[in-house]
Amino acid sequence: MAVTKKAEAVEKKKKKGGFRETVLLLVLGVGIALLLQAFVVGSFYIPSESMENTLLINDRVFVNKLAGKPERGDIVVFKGWNGEDTIKRVIGVGGDKVACCDSKKRITVNGTPLDESSYLYPDDFPSKERFSYTVPAGKLWLMGDHRSASADSRSHVNEPGGGFISEDAVIGTAVVRYWPLSRALIFQKPETFDKVK
Structure with missing residues (x-):
């Protein structure tokens, strides 16, 4: 029983981390695109x-x-x-x-x-x-x-x-x-x- 709760907690933490990574990568991608548009390619x-x-x-x-x-x-x-x-x-x-x-x-x-x-x-x-x-x-x-x-x-x-x-x-x-x-x-x-x- 304790092992299952621990496994669920680890799984939730992984999902939160995955979501944060996705948002971070998305923000980074948009930032790079905006920099390219402003200074490199239009x-x-x-x-x-x-x-x-x-x-x-x-x-x-x-x-x-x-x-x-x-x-x-x-x-x-x-x-x-x-x-x-x-x-x-x-x-x-x-x-x-x-x-x-x-x-x-x-x-x-x-x-x-x-x-x-x-x-x-x-x-x-x-x-x-x-x-x-x-x-x-x-x-x-x-x-x-x-x-x-x-x-x-x-x-x-x-x-x-x-x-x-x-x-x-x-x-x-x-x-x-x-x-x-x-x-x-x-x-x-x-x-x-x-x-x-």
Whole structure:
């Protein structure tokens, strides 16, 4: 009889310990997920057609918040001109001379023409507006892949900041389009940017 009561007490203690462990692991898991979301990886929703066909409305991307300094060709999420999270492609970084257009209607960076056919929206043009700017140190020149539908650096040149975005405003670099699953894709920098010196 005494053995049975003792066994029951041990069993109750085990159940309490198991429940505590489960709660502790759950709290720890949520904490780690929140830390990852805040400092390492973020998920972002695409609200407009400005990055078509690379990103369509309602697509979702994961962004690496620890990717380091943005480079030409990267797709980045940043605090935009209106203070909202915005996604565009980096065309020029600090010190670059970004211009449009050369005799073949291509954007040039430091005099090197970009072949944007791998990401530019079909039958769209690199830019309707002609421009030539030198990107200040610590700033970025950003453009959408669907140029005729993108309010990007070109649209903000007459505002404070001259259309440039600070590198400090960048939240992270888009690394994968994960939704919808049928269009999942790991992003790679277009080769055309490798030719820019």
